[in-house]
Amino acid sequence: MYETLDGYARTNRLGSISPGLKLFLGLASILLCTSSPGPIAPLLVAVSLSAAILILARIPPRVYACTLLIPVSFAMMSVIVILFITGGGPVLFEVPFLPLAITAGGANLAILLLARVFGGTCALLFVALTTPMTEVFALLKKIGVPTVLIDLAMLIYRFIFIFIAEADQIYRSQVMRLGYGRFIESVNSLGMLVGALFLRTIDRGEALVLAMDARCYSGTFSTPGYSRSVSPRSFIATLIYLGTVFAVSLKTGSLQFI
Amino acid sequence: MHIMEGFLPSPWWEIWFLVSLPFIIIGIYQLNRLVREKREALPLLAVAGAFIFVFSSLKLPSFNGSCSHPTGTGLGAILFGPCIAGVLGLIVLVFQAAFLAHGGITTLGANVFSMGIAGPAVAYLIYRVGTRVGAGTYAVVFVAATLADLATYVVTSIQLALAFPGTAGFVGAFSAFATVFAVTQIPLAIIEGAVIALVFKYIVQLKPEILTRLNLLSESAIRRLREAAV
Incomplete structure (x- = not known):
């Protein structure tokens, strides 16, 4: 699952477009979503960027739906609280025997927040699914993020996938030996898994020190820079898109569903 | 407890970025x-960061069947100190946002503060004080990891209550968020504490030299722990 998400970033159909432009589009959409006063603009972002992900980048719909569902289900938990504690407007629903009620103000805020989370997550996934991490690193270096931070991030990025595969292997062999039968057993097995994983990671780290020393590591990694020029057509299209979303968010700001 | 992308409204996500910034700079x-x-520190920190990512994407066994993941930064803080754990937390959170869509970019500041700074600081303090007082090592690790998790969840509740006080005011909103999260987070924190204590025990039994090298346990303490296990 994790490998495929990163794999799609490398193989998607929007790969040839400048990473800077994609990042700009994604981040600007996120900012427009969070600052939009009404739910229409975030929903517009969600629909249009989902279309871009599915049609232009050709990401399989099932993969996209699964990834999108996780954060939205997380957000539901907090939205339920907001639904009940925010007042204002007429009461729509009262919980019997409890001092809890949903008002129109609470419902509107809940809808707005869900729309923002939905739109923001779509914009985030647009960047995540179309732009490989290595290109983002090159971009960050260009805008002056401290080198030590980028080097650390690159190494972490490389090891994440190795360790996920390793954890998966240990987990499978534990399951085959009935390690997750009862609750206490599963806590114990998980402790063993994480402990073994930690020891292996340290071994890997030591091996990496040796390997880097053997290749004359001097304190910084030098990576070849990618430079892909922004085509004026796609730049103008991005600006028109963002302008439209901004105009929609201004126009529909006072519109409320309930 | 990740706050999702787009959840915090405008003045608050900027404020949490500003609050987290000094810690990250340090x-x-x-x-x-x-x-x-x-020079050997960078690769070790890198594997520790990757370890935190993988650990926090593992599913913990839970009673109520909810989707529950450990924060994992407690262990990082005990091993490397709270400020470096904060930087590791920042990188791990960016990757979680990019690979798993957990958390987000505008809420990064708030998430870094709750998971990368507040939680690790609690774990680090309890571990240092606890070992100095002379309490049992595994018990200290358990308490440190559990309370680090709880601190993260309390801070997240505070962040949400500040942004959305509703009609109940800050205190009312805080208790509402805290109650809803408590259902999943308190058992989760206890299980994470137990798992991390087991991890510590496993390391002491198999490769204690790692702990002495990171200045976490003296050789005499390790000898005592190993004898107690036999």
Whole structure:
């Protein structure tokens, strides 16, 4: 699952477009979503960027739906609280025997927040699914993020996938030996898994020190820079898109569903 | 407890970025010094960061069947100190946002503060004080990891209550968020504490030299723990 998400970033159909432009589009959409006063603009972002992900980048719909569902289900938990504690407007629903009620103000805020989370997550996934991490690193270096931070991030990025595969292997062999039968057993097995994983990671780290020393590591990694020029057509299209979303968010700001 | 992308409204996500920034700057400064002094530190920190990511994407066994993941930064803080754990937390959170869509970019500041700074600081303090007082090592690790998790969840509740006080005011909103999260987070924190204590025990039994090298346990303490296990 994790490998495929990163794999799609490398193989998607929007790969040839400048990473800077994609990042700009994604981040600007996120900012427009969070600052939009009404739910229409975030929903517009969600629909249009989902279309871009599915049609232009050709990401399989099932993969996209699964990834999108996780954060939205997380957000539901907090939205339920907001639904009940925010007042204002007429009461729509009262919980019997409890001092809890949903008002129109609470419902509107809940809808707005869900729309923002939905739109923001779509914009985030647009960047995540179309732009490989290595290109983002090159971009960050260009805008002056401290080198030590980028080097650390690159190494972490490389090891994440190795360790996920390793954890998966240990987990499978534990399951085959009935390690997750009862609750206490599963806590114990998980402790063993994480402990073994930690020891292996340290071994890997030591091996990496040796390997880097053997290749004359001097304190910084030098990576070849990618430079892909922004085509004026796609730049103008991005600006028109963002302008439209901004105009929609201004126009529909006072519109409320309930 | 990740706050999702787009959840925090405008003044609040900027405020949490500003609150987290000084800690991250101190962390990067410390990191720079550490890497210059000890060249082998960077790869070790990198595997620790990857370890935190993988650990926090594992599913913990839970009673109520909810989707529950450990924060994992408690262990990082005990091993490397709170400021460097904050930098690791920042990188791990960016990757979680990019690979798993957990958390987000505008809420990064708030998430870094709750998971990368507040939680690790609690774990680090309890571990240092606890071992100095002379309490049992595994018990201290258990308490440190559990309370670090709880601190993260309390801070997240505070962040949400500040942004959305509703009609109940800050205190009312805080208790509402805290109650809803408590259902999943309190058992989760206890299980994470137990798992991390087991991890510590496993390391002491199999490769204790790692702990002495990171200045976490003296050799005499390890000898005592190993004898107690036999």
